[in-house]
Amino acid sequence: MKNAVIFGLLLLIFNTNLLAQTWEYKTITVVESIIPNGIGRSRMISSEEARDFREFTTQRTEEDNERNKADRGEIRLKNFEETKLLNFFNMGGIRFQNIAANDAVVTSKINALAADGWELVFVNSGVESYSGPEDENGIYITRYIFKRSGTASN
Template identity: 30%
Template sequence: MKKYLLSFLLTISFAGLVKAQDKTDSNKQFLQITTIESVISGGAGRSKMIITNPDASQEEVDLENLFSMMGINFKNIKSNELKITQTLKNYTDKGWKLEQATPLSVSPGQGSNGIFMTRYLLSKTGQK
């Protein structure tokens, strides 16, 4: 009998915890910023920052390619860093919190083609 009572109480407690968590998280919004930086030689690649808003609308911001005809272009890297940090600061100033940053690189096959991609997941609790 004690086993059943304990099981019943644990089930009710867990259900209450889930319900309370649902109430606090129901107003949580997510926003994702994805940066795609091309490492294709000669500057032939395309680099972008894509911002996906909570309403699923998106905006694109051009970024510079990491390589030019002469090789790695540090001026372009500095320009991209500035755009990315200014964008993140803009959103954190508006109450968004950086939840997670996921860096990755993709290089299909052999050679020097590929991209660096980073996803920044931001969240904010408030009205939808």
């Protein structure tokens, strides 16, 4: 009987911890230049500040169509981590060594985050590709979404 009571209490404590569990999320963005001749800039960006989206969001309705009045300067942040990466292209075309080097740097960041308790849960990528001499644009963006367990704050 005593073991059943102890087991029941442990089960209750365990379930209470699960119910109170919250998640913290982090986004890492990798921007890789695909502009020929190596003239672009490639970086891995990680925010070191938090922003509350509610401060920059407006609920718009038919009756109340007023936009959010937040200044863009309030949204910008100055504390972020910027890691230099190599461009995909150089004068000779695609530089596979640069791609491999970027992979190694990004993997290092992912491993460091994993060691800090972050779990990679989602990856999203998009491209605005270079379409010839008239087009000066060309970036490949990958967003890595991580989460880690937190505790409910009271």
